[in-house]
Amino acid sequence: MKLIHLKRAFYHRETTAVAKELLGKLLVRKLEGKTLIGKIVEVEAYLGSNDPAAHAFKGMTKRTEVLFGDPGHAYIYTIHGHHCLNVSAEKTGTAGCVLIRSVEPLQGIEVMKKLREKDLSLLHLTNGPGKLCKAFGIDLSLYGIDLTSEKSELRICDHNEDFEIESSKRIGITKAATLPLRFTIKNNAYISR
């Protein structure tokens, strides 16, 4: 499998467009000499200043500053004791991002199982934002990492496949909860919930 990372221009667009097109792409993590790969099957768009549910809604803080910078960087935060991975989108100065909610494990599954401590069945290994971060060894030390750099330990690579995209309400939020900004690959077995 040849791994060509997505370029900056991919992220330099409207957040919902980036979200939909991230479906089917490959999350690639270099870790301890191994390469872990997961196919993105579920994402959510967070629109920044127009979206009360977005962390960036109230403006820039130390935590959210990467969202206001160049697109194509990792926005990682902790919630309920777990880490979540987002990708920054939109032009510099505008704070859109895409939450990676679920991936299908493709390569490095033994390493993922080692990093996760519970529920090691393949279907439940990476089917949630906190779970996939644990399985991929993603924590705050990777905050702000450039996903478009060949050298990065974390990047997103191109992959082509035919599938149908389904949209639905975002999960686990209370504000702007009815907007259809969650996108999934229809009928994929590794979607969360």
Place this chain on the structure above:
DNA sequence: CTCTCGATTACCT
């Protein structure tokens, strides 16, 4: 410094 609140998970019935 203290307090509150989740973009969650795992385990229970």
Place this chain on the structure above:
DNA sequence: GGTAATCGAGAGC
């Protein structure tokens, strides 16, 4: 489907 555990960021004092 219901809920306890969890912990850092952000806000307020």
